[in-house]
Amino acid sequence: MSPENNGRPALPAWAETLRQKYLAGEASVFVLYRNVFDRYQVGERYYTLLPFLSEVLLKDNKQHIFELSIDRGVRVIQGGSAEEKAELYRHLEGKGLTGIFESLERQMREQRSSALLIPYAGTIFPAAELHFLSLEERGAFTALHRWSLDEQFADRDNVVILVSESLADVSPALLTHPRVVAIELPMPDRANRHAAIRHYAPGMEAAETAQLADQTAGLRLIQLASIVASEAPQAMSQAQRRTLIAGLLQGSPQAAERAEKLAAITAGMTPGEIRQLVDPTRALPENSDPASEMMAVVRQRKRELIEKECAGLIEFIEPRHGLETVGGNAHIKGELLDIARLIVSGDRARAPMGLLAVGPMGAGKTFVIKAFLKEAGLSGIALKNFRSKWVGSTEANLDRVLATVKAMGPIALVIDEGDRSFGKQGDDADGGTSSRVIARLKEFMSDPENRGQVLFILMTNRPDKLDTDIKRPGRLDRKIPFFYAETAAERAAVVSAVFRRYDVPVDLTEDSLVAACEALAGYSNADLEALALLAAEFAERTEHREGSATPLPATVDSRTRAGETAAPVAAASSAVIPAVNAAILARAIDDFMPPQETTMVRYMEMLAVAETSRRSLLPQRFRSLSAGEVQEQLAELHRQIHS
Numbered sequence: 001m002s003p004e005n006n007g008r009p010a011l012p013a014w015a016e017t018l019r020q021k022y023l024a025g026e027a028s029v030f031v032l033y034r035n036v037f038d039r040y041q042v043g044e045r046y047y048t049l050l051p052f053l054s055e056v057l058l059k060d061n062k063q064h065i066f067e068l069s070i071d072r073g074v075r076v077i078q079g080g081s082a083e084e085k086a087e088l089y090r091h092l093e094g095k096g097l098t099g100i101f102e103s104l105e106r107q108m109r110e111q112r113s114s115a116l117l118i119p120y121a122g123t124i125f126p127a128a129e130l131h132f133l134s135l136e137e138r139g140a141f142t143a144l145h146r147w148s149l150d151e152q153f154a155d156r157d158n159v160v161i162l163v164s165e166s167l168a169d170v171s172p173a174l175l176t177h178p179r180v181v182a183i184e185l186p187m188p189d190r191a192n193r194h195a196a197i198r199h200y201a202p203g204m205e206a207a208e209t210a211q212l213a214d215q216t217a218g219l220r221l222i223q224l225a226s227i228v229a230s231e232a233p234q235a236m237s238q239a240q241r242r243t244l245i246a247g248l249l250q251g252s253p254q255a256a257e258r259a260e261k262l263a264a265i266t267a268g269m270t271p272g273e274i275r276q277l278v279d280p281t282r283a284l285p286e287n288s289d290p291a292s293e294m295m296a297v298v299r300q301r302k303r304e305l306i307e308k309e310c311a312g313l314i315e316f317i318e319p320r321h322g323l324e325t326v327g328g329n330a331h332i333k334g335e336l337l338d339i340a341r342l343i344v345s346g347d348r349a350r351a352p353m354g355l356l357a358v359g360p361m362g363a364g365k366t367f368v369i370k371a372f373l374k375e376a377g378l379s380g381i382a383l384k385n386f387r388s389k390w391v392g393s394t395e396a397n398l399d400r401v402l403a404t405v406k407a408m409g410p411i412a413l414v415i416d417e418g419d420r421s422f423g424k425q426g427d428d429a430d431g432g433t434s435s436r437v438i439a440r441l442k443e444f445m446s447d448p449e450n451r452g453q454v455l456f457i458l459m460t461n462r463p464d465k466l467d468t469d470i471k472r473p474g475r476l477d478r479k480i481p482f483f484y485a486e487t488a489a490e491r492a493a494v495v496s497a498v499f500r501r502y503d504v505p506v507d508l509t510e511d512s513l514v515a516a517c518e519a520l521a522g523y524s525n526a527d528l529e530a531l532a533l534l535a536a537e538f539a540e541r542t543e544h545r546e547g548s549a550t551p552l553p554a555t556v557d558s559r560t561r562a563g564e565t566a567a568p569v570a571a572a573s574s575a576v577i578p579a580v581n582a583a584i585l586a587r588a589i590d591d592f593m594p595p596q597e598t599t600m601v602r603y604m605e606m607l608a609v610a611e612t613s614r615r616s617l618l619p620q621r622f623r624s625l626s627a628g629e630v631q632e633q634l635a636e637l638h639r640q641i642h643s
Contacts, residue, residue, distance in 0.1 A: 009043035014185050015057055018161075027181040028154040029147065031121065031162045031170060034403055035185040038220040041195060046221070049185075053117055053161060054078060062159075064114040066104060070123040074100060077117070097124065098139030105143065113157040121162035122169030130173060141171060148179040168395035187407030188221050190214065196221045200229030204264055208291060212265075215298050218408030223305045226268045227298065236271070238263050244271060248278050254290055261294040265301070277301075306404060313401050317380030317414060319370040326371055327497030327525075328490040329364065331617050332480055336368070339478065340376035343410070348452025352477035354445055357459040358611045359482025360604035362524030365459045366416060368482070373412055378455065380412045381405055395436055402444050409453030418458035419465035438467050445475040461604045463611045471611070481608035484524050484601075486619050491517040494525055498532040505579040512582050519589060522601075527594045535588035539578040603637040606630060
């Protein structure tokens, strides 16, 4: 790592940072983390990380380069004669970690100008308290810690580079040392992705290259190459893929052009995978063309790749309905539409950092938030169970998800039942994991670079269990309260919206529907949806007994949770669906049994009142309550629940 680049191609920014910090004498021990399993461009070539370090960054500046890994032990990558290498290997034979570090230290002090690369650093310096480590692991830790402090070691032009996907995998005692510098390798930005597409798919049209670079935010270059480049000798060539796809699309509109474009983005796929991906019966979208179909397939492949990488940690949200399908909740819809307009306009400075959706279970939080995402044109990712029983794994999981989300922006990160993921744990019963997770989350949520790029949305019916600091403005700026429908007219609006969403025909006047809903006070939105679907089922049964209709498709389930149902009925079948009339609705109302726990619902409602950011978002019956009155009612309801 000489002070001059000597006219060589520019290094990636993270590599230049490492070089400058080393030359300035800031540190001689570095930890590279995050996007360490990718490819990195230098000039016209792409390298994986270890070859990049040894063949580009260090090759001309270090006389000796060693690699130490848990599986292969010590390898000499550069420097030394065959006899010297053989002597070193003989000397290391049978030695544990402590002996290996002793031998490497002797070599590096005697030979000067050496580099030691340690991939999978967490396997050698694991994230555990020192007293839990073996004697060998403690010895290795002590040696590296001592090297970082030893000025003579640094003066001899020696450098140690550790590699780990997550900092949470590496001993925190090592990372907190001031002479050990951690450097993040970021996910590729648009310019990186554009250059990689041009490299791996030189024949792709410029407009499609640009569009593909836009659509692949969140992917690593190595994943991008797997989409557009066929490098493996045994893989199908682009011509072979084109022939296969053309055969699948034979007889469909624009088959040849579609085959050409789809062949360009199916590299690395097997014939079976291509057949599954390319649906010959699917017509082109209205007002669309083969290029847009190509991008739709790219988005699908991107989703598959990211979900595979974050296996079990995230789930993509693909809302089908906007806020126009939400029944009632006019005050909430107005607030969310205003926020959506800010996001759509690109007004990052005024966009909120995060939203907190609060209210009792079944009030429609999940469905409305998904509809809001559709309205705002935001992709959504739901954070699933990232907690692990293994030390450091929970933090590593969260880091992986947050890095992916940040690279995909603009995007929404949605957490349902947030009190379970980020609630108060107390007494560090989990070894401090919850405290570290919440601290990392707070840091991410308050990062000003995320404003307008990552919208954090947390939903809960128990905001009292959330860490107080996580709810402050600057993290969760807007608190949106959800309540059950207040009036018969509001409940009728919810029921009517459900009928429309599922294309259930009705033979009801507006007045008769409102009258029927008079008896439904205290019903949640989820109850109302289940009731509406039960009425549709009863209508089908009545007609079916008379032999005049086809049964409803199986996608209609009266037990389905509000906002989480499958595709609309009309999309599943072209059969005539029987209408719901007043008598059938009355029968469904009489048969349906809603949950009976009213005290807990009232408690959750008051919690939502206490959390809301604006009085105008509250139903009329709550708007005049003072802060003291809210707290009094909360205390009384809490007493009733726990008596």
